[in-house]
Amino acid sequence: MIDGSGGDRLERLVRLLAGVTFFIFFQAYMVAPLIPRLAAEFGVSGGKIGLAIPAYMVPYGVSTLFYGLLSDRLGRRRIMLASLSAFIVLTALTATARSASELISWRLVTGLGASGVVPLALALIGDLFPYEQRGRPLGWLFGAMAGGMAFGSTLGVVLVPFVGWRLLFAGVAGITTVISGLLLRHAALLGSQTAHVLTLSGVVASYRSLLQNKRGARTYAYVLLNSIFHSGVFTWLGLYFSERYRLGDVGIGLALLGYGVPGFLLGPVIGRAADRWGRRWLAPVGLAIGALAAGALIFHAPVALAAVAVTVLSLGYDMTQPLFAGIVTALGGQRAGQAMGLNVFTLFTGFGLGSLLFGEALRWGFGTALVLFSAIQLLAALLAVSLFRDEIRRNSRPLN
Numbered sequence: 057m058i059d060g061s062g063g064d065r066l067e068r069l070v071r072l073l074a075g076v077t078f079f080i081f082f083q084a085y086m087v088a089p090l091i092p093r094l095a096a097e098f099g100v101s102g103g104k105i106g107l108a109i110p111a112y113m114v115p116y117g118v119s120t121l122f123y124g125l126l127s128d129r130l131g132r133r134r135i136m137l138a139s140l141s142a143f144i145v146l147t148a149l150t151a152t153a154r155s156a157s158e159l160i161s162w163r164l165v166t167g168l169g170a171s172g173v174v175p176l177a178l179a180l181i182g183d184l185f186p187y188e189q190r191g192r193p194l195g196w197l198f199g200a201m202a203g204g205m206a207f208g209s210t211l212g213v214v215l216v217p218f219v220g221w222r223l224l225f226a227g228v229a230g231i232t233t234v235i236s237g238l239l240l241r242h243a244a245l246l247g248s249q250t251a252h253v254l255t256l257s258g259v260v261a262s263y264r265s266l267l268q269n270k271r272g273a274r275t276y277a278y279v280l281l282n283s284i285f286h287s288g289v290f291t292w293l294g295l296y297f298s299e300r301y302r303l304g305d306v307g308i309g310l311a312l313l314g315y316g317v318p319g320f321l322l323g324p325v326i327g328r329a330a331d332r333w334g335r336r337w338l339a340p341v342g343l344a345i346g347a348l349a350a351g352a353l354i355f356h357a358p359v360a361l362a363a364v365a366v367t368v369l370s371l372g373y374d375m376t377q378p379l380f381a382g383i384v385t386a387l388g389g390q391r392a393g394q395a396m397g398l399n400v401f402t403l404f405t406g407f408g409l410g411s412l413l414f415g416e417a418l419r420w421g422f423g424t425a426l427v428l429f430s431a432i433q434l435l436a437a438l439l440a441v442s443l444f445r446d447e448i449r450r451n452s453r454p455l456n
Contacts, residue, residue: 066184069242070193073177074200075235076140080170081204083147083228084112086212087163089294089309090221097221098156105156108163110408115167117404123172124179124397132176132183133246139172140236146170148229151222171400174201179396180246182385190382191327198378199323202370206316210309262394266387272395274443275383276402278436282343282380283406285433286373288414289350289426290315293366296422301359311359314367319374326375327382334448335379342379343437346372351430354423377403383447 087108095105127135146166153159174197181193215224239246266272290312297303297311319326330338349369353362384399417425 065242065245066193069184069239069245070181070196072235072239072242073180074196076232076239077174077177077197077200078204079228079232079235080143080173081201082208082212083225084116085205085208086224087112089209089213090216093216094156094159094221098159100156105159108156108160111160112163112167113404113408115164116171117401117408119168119171120175120397120400120404121394122397124175124394124400127172127176127179128394132180133243135172136176136180136246137240137243139170139176140232140239142166142169143173144229144232144236147225147232151225151229175396175400178381178399179385182396184245187382187386188331190385191330191379192324193327194378194382194385195323195325195327195330197323198327198374198381199319199321202316202319202323202374204316206313206320206370209315210313213309214306263398266395266398269387271383271446272387275380275387276398278339278440278443279377279380279384279399279402280406280409281432281436282346282373282376283403284410284413285346285350285429285436286369287407287410288417288429289353289369289410291411292414292418292422292425296353297359297362300356300422301362303359311363312366314363315370317367318371319378322371323374323378327378330379330382335383336444336447337441339376339379339444339447340437340440342372342375343433343440344372345375347430347433347437350426350433354426354430 091102091106091108094108095102098105123135123139143166146162146169150159150162150166153162177197178194181190181197185193212224219227267276293312293315294308297308301307301311303311326338346369349365349372352365352368357365381396381399384395387395414425414429417428
């Protein structure tokens with residue numbers, strides 16, 4: 057842990073990590089709205105170029121498991137900086153794609169290369185801050201994720217007619233390079249280079265310990281369920297606004313802009329509230345807010361109110377996943393990277409399953425799909441009142 061004398065340096069480090077996180081998520085979410093334009097440019101179907109989405113997301117989620125293990129073995133600093141460098145180089149190279157197959161290939165290797173930054177940044181918060189002070193810095197990082205998602209899915213499609221998609225990728229790489237240069241000034245805070253012995257039996261035993269522990273099993277289960285819910289609803293909101301309100305690309309982008317804004321603006325505030333009062337009530341309330349916001353989309357309200365519901369839906373996410381991540385930082389002990397790697401793997405697995413399951417439910421229409429997802433999420437909120445009753449504010453000693 058770092059004492060009070062390093063407080064200013066820690067604050068700068070957290071903000072720089074938030075900046076890097078913002079642009080990683082910005083580039084991840086700017087691709088989906090560009091599918092029609094990219095399909096037309098490369099002369100392929102939207103279905104084929106759409107493979108660029110899972111080509112990035114699936115390797116990203118899977119490889120987080122390995123980055124967490126490597127960071128526990130080799131230290132946070134070298135693995136995080138190597139992954140950040142890979143993200144910059146591969147994002148820039150994506151701008152050189154001459155075909156749909158090349159673009160998909162670059163997205164795949166970018167997902168593999170970039171996925172060590174955010175989970176290790178989250179694990180690093182656990183290394184640098186005592187448990188009762190982690191909510192606010194985690195709020196910064198999750199707020200950056202939310203902002204990247206929101207602005208990436210909106211500004212990407214708005215800027216491309218003016219700058220082109222290639223310059224968009226190159227610009228993200230360039231800006232991230234500048235932030236990375238500033239981050240290097242604080243490299244000493246990025247963790248020790250000390251190697252820890254890592255064996256297969258030890259890795260398996262650590263995963264077993266994380267999942268057999270009541271607190272760990274409960275938290276990872278909620279990370280999965282919550283990500284399924286939010287990904288399922290959010291993934292199909294573009295189609296929802298297109299079919300129900302006849303919005304075009306820019307209109308859809310503007311309607312979705314609110315998703316991510318609460319976390320971007322209020323992430324540190326929500327985190328500070330978790331530090332002050334614990335997660336006992338905040339997490340169930342966040343789950344319930346998400347369920348009610350999705351439920352509001354069932355009704356044929358004016359488009360402005362539907363856009364507000366999207367913003368409130370985002371608030372539900374911002375009041376849950378960062379809080380769950382805070383709990384995970386207390387689970388790993390000497391294997392914090394492994395614990396956070398499992399958290400991000402679970403999160404991205406839920407993202408993939410959510411879009412798939414909601415898509416299947418759409419066979420019965422948006423109303424039915426939203427009813428099912430909202431009802432399950434509301435039930436999860438009610439159960440969370442009991443399941444998270446021990447998550448009150450405590451000293452840095454982890455709960456058992």
